[in-house]
Amino acid sequence: MIHTTFKRVTRKKSSMRSRLLFAFIGTSVxxxxxLNLFSYYNSASIVRENVEEMTKTNxxxxxxxxxxxxxxxxxxxxxLYTDDELVNLTYKMNENEDIAVTVNQMKRILRGVLNSxxxxxxxxxxxxxxxxxxxxxxxxxxxxxxWMNTFSLPQEDIYExxxxxxxxxxxxxxxxxxxxxxxxxxxxxxxxxxxxxxLEERIGVIIISLDEELLKEICTSQIPGxxxxxxxxxxxxxxxxxxxxxSYIDPAEIGTQIQLTGRDETSRLKAYRDFIRIKQPxxxxxxxxxxxxxxxxxxxxxxxxNQSKAIERLSxxxxxxxxxxxxxxxxxxxxxxxLTTQLTASLKxxxxxxxxxxGGELVARVDVDQKMPVxxxxxxxxFNSMLEKLEISMENEKESAIRQKNxxxxxxESQINPHFLYNTLDTINWMAIxxxxxxxSNAISSLATILRYAIDNSNGIVTIKEEIDWIKKYVFLQQTxxxxxxxxxxxxxxxxxxxxxxxxxxxxxxxxxxxxxxxGMEGPxxxxxxxALQEGHLDIAICDNGKGIEEQYVAEINQGIFRGEPxxxxxxxxxxxxxxxxxxxxxxxxxxxxxxxxGTTVSIRIEEGALKx
Numbered sequence: 001m002i003h004t005t006f007k008r009v010t011r012k013k014s015s016m017r018s019r020l021l022f023a024f025i026g027t028s029v030x031x032x033x034x035l036n037l038f039s040y041y042n043s044a045s046i047v048r049e050n051v052e053e054m055t056k057t058n059x060x061x062x063x064x065x066x067x068x069x070x071x072x073x074x075x076x077x078x079x080l081y082t083d084d085e086l087v088n089l090t091y092k093m094n095e096n097e098d099i100a101v102t103v104n105q106m107k108r109i110l111r112g113v114l115n116s117x118x119x120x121x122x123x124x125x126x127x128x129x130x131x132x133x134x135x136x137x138x139x140x141x142x143x144x145x146x147w148m149n150t151f152s153l154p155q156e157d158i159y160e161x162x163x164x165x166x167x168x169x170x171x172x173x174x175x176x177x178x179x180x181x182x183x184x185x186x187x188x189x190x191x192x193x194x195x196x197x198x199l200e201e202r203i204g205v206i207i208i209s210l211d212e213e214l215l216k217e218i219c220t221s222q223i224p225g226x227x228x229x230x231x232x233x234x235x236x237x238x239x240x241x242x243x244x245x246x247s248y249i250d251p252a253e254i255g256t257q258i259q260l261t262g263r264d265e266t267s268r269l270k271a272y273r274d275f276i277r278i279k280q281p282x283x284x285x286x287x288x289x290x291x292x293x294x295x296x297x298x299x300x301x302x303x304x305x306n307q308s309k310a311i312e313r314l315s316x317x318x319x320x321x322x323x324x325x326x327x328x329x330x331x332x333x334x335x336x337x338x339l340t341t342q343l344t345a346s347l348k349x350x351x352x353x354x355x356x357x358x359g360g361e362l363v364a365r366v367d368v369d370q371k372m373p374v375x376x377x378x379x380x381x382x383f384n385s386m387l388e389k390l391e392i393s394m395e396n397e398k399e400s401a402i403r404q405k406n407x408x409x410x411x412x413e414s415q416i417n418p419h420f421l422y423n424t425l426d427t428i429n430w431m432a433i434x435x436x437x438x439x440x441s442n443a444i445s446s447l448a449t450i451l452r453y454a455i456d457n458s459n460g461i462v463t464i465k466e467e468i469d470w471i472k473k474y475v476f477l478q479q480t481x482x483x484x485x486x487x488x489x490x491x492x493x494x495x496x497x498x499x500x501x502x503x504x505x506x507x508x509x510x511x512x513x514x515x516x517x518x519x520g521m522e523g524p525x526x527x528x529x530x531x532a533l534q535e536g537h538l539d540i541a542i543c544d545n546g547k548g549i550e551e552q553y554v555a556e557i558n559q560g561i562f563r564g565e566p567x568x569x570x571x572x573x574x575x576x577x578x579x580x581x582x583x584x585x586x587x588x589x590x591x592x593x594x595x596x597x598x599g600t601t602v603s604i605r606i607e608e609g610a611l612k613x
Contacts, residue, residue, distance in 0.1 A: 055290050069214065072117070073117065073208060074189060077190075080206050086109055086206075090125065090204040094128050119214035120137075121137050124145060125205070125206050130159075138184055146209075151171075153171075158205075162190045163192045165192070170188070170297050173185050174186065174254075176209070185251060192204075212247055234303060235304055236304075237304070243259065265291065265293070269289065273289045287305065289303070289304055346376040350383070357387060365384050366384055425444055429448070446474075453503070461500045467505070470507075471490075471507065475527070478514050486527055488526075488527045489527070490530075496532065500611055505576060505583075506604075513527055516546070518544065525546065526545045527542075527544050538606045539603070541601060543599065543601045543602075548595050548597055550596060551594075558591055588605065588606045589604070589606075590604055
């Protein structure tokens with residue numbers, strides 16, 4: 001027992017400095033030496049793995065780039081096939097009504113889109129009765145179509161395939177025409193023209209024809225160089241689900257059929273390797289082939305690489321890195337000795353303060369000095385800040401408990417059964433209907449809808465479409481109450497309708513404009529609500545031409561001060577801004593612009609990512 005006790009007393013623990021030093025040598029220096037010796041004999045296989053991984057990463061980036069580019073053209077197509085004016089003109093074409101005028105009006109719409117984005121070469125409309133209207137950059141004759149006469153499918157089959165459902169249809173690249181001594185290859189995005197009032201009605205289709213140069217540009221954008229596969233040592237090409245080449249560095253190969261023995265990835269990869277082996281794009285050098293399937297368009301993205309030169313260069317670099325590593329290790333050991341001395345001293349100071357705080361001495365603080373490393377200094381500052389917040393938190397906790405009790409009492413005092421309101425309003429509604437008071441019935445129905453929407457899960461999330469529908473009912477009631485003393489216009493972009501938003505976020509701004517903006521002003525009164533998606537942000541604007549707000553109050557509200565006039569303290573406005581900050585934080589911003597006797601504009605901007613999170 002005496003011997004054992006002696007060993008426990010005299011045993012010394014190693015210092016943090018020595019542990020860091022030995023750990024660094026054990027985990028860094030020795031492995032670096034071993035790895036460099038080993039990599040000298042295995043560099044080729046390591047390089048192949050790295051190149052393969054980088055190629056797969058590039059293929060993934062290529063896949064994302066392809067989706068982004070083609071999605072942008074699908075957006076243009078969406079705007080066309082849902083355009084009300086184009087739908088009406090298509091109906092006129094089907095009824096042979098004012099054909100010449102209707103064709104010119106339709107061409108005006110198509111011509112505006114034709115020049116809106118690069119690589120669009122033609123836009124064609126095929127109506128249900130077989131008439132074709134097109135705007136085409138590749139023909140000098142306005143009535144001609146540059147590609148339909150040479151396409152592999154007849155016009156009737158094209159129409160049937162596109163109009164069979166409400167999906168996007170993609171036709172692979174084919175030779176279209178020769179224009180201005182240049183051969184053009186086009187692929188086509190298409191969709192059925194939709195009348196949302198009669199979704200299943202087949203009235204026509206619209207086709208956007210895109211230059212294959214777009215696909216080539218997407219492929220070459222992933223590879224450095226000035227445009228030749230030999231300088232790049234790699235290139236990409238695209239193949240559709242039937243094995244036809246959609247885009248290739250040599251246009252003569254577009255449309256070439258690659259014989260696929262199966263749909264699985266192994267069979268497709270073998271077929272592409274056989275094709276490249278015959279074409280020999282890099283001469284006698286061996287080529288590596290990788291594929292990535294694009295699910296959106298059912299295309300294969302194929303990468304062909306010549307890795308021999310890369311392996312040679314990387315092997316030479318690895319030998320050089322081995323020599324540099326030896327010198328670096330010696331320098332790092334010296335540096336670590338200096339740094340560990342300062343680090344351990346700073347950590348001792350930090351631990352001493354933590355010990356005091358752990359014993360209940362909350363006024364203790366870490367003394368920060370210039371010798372502390374930045375990381376330790378940050379920890380010390382955060383620890384000091386945490387102690388300060390802890391003191392404040394203990395004081396606030398008492399106040400919070402009192403406020404919570406008061407809030408519970410207030411909630412109980414104001415509690416009312418929502419179903420009682422709904423049933424009562426429903427009874428009044430039927431009484432109005434019995435007396436043929438339909439205007440009163442409409443007002444009561446709108447009020448019931450507003451109450452149900454506001455009371456049920458008031459902090460819930462709805463789509464912008466649902467929020468706008470509710471705002472419309474609210475505005476209708478205000479117009480009824482004020483005897484149509486103001487007009488309201490709403491400009492809501494279609495792409496924002498399904499975005500999520502918190503309920504009742506816009507109502508206080510609309511109410512503020514109606515109740516305070518128009519008060520005491522002679523008409524005509526105008527309220528405008530606009531919502532659009534721009535550069536990754538949801539922009540909301542609520543404008544009125546009312547009496548405006550004094551400059552001093554505008555400045556205060558924009559700074560978050562809601563003092564207002566003595567009788568109007570902007571409680572609803574303050575609540576809305578507070579909720580918006582609680583829901584979206586720094587991802588949302590709020591601004592008011594106002595001129596006395598000219599009107600007020602409330603601008604709200606929310607990051608799109610914050611809406612979906």
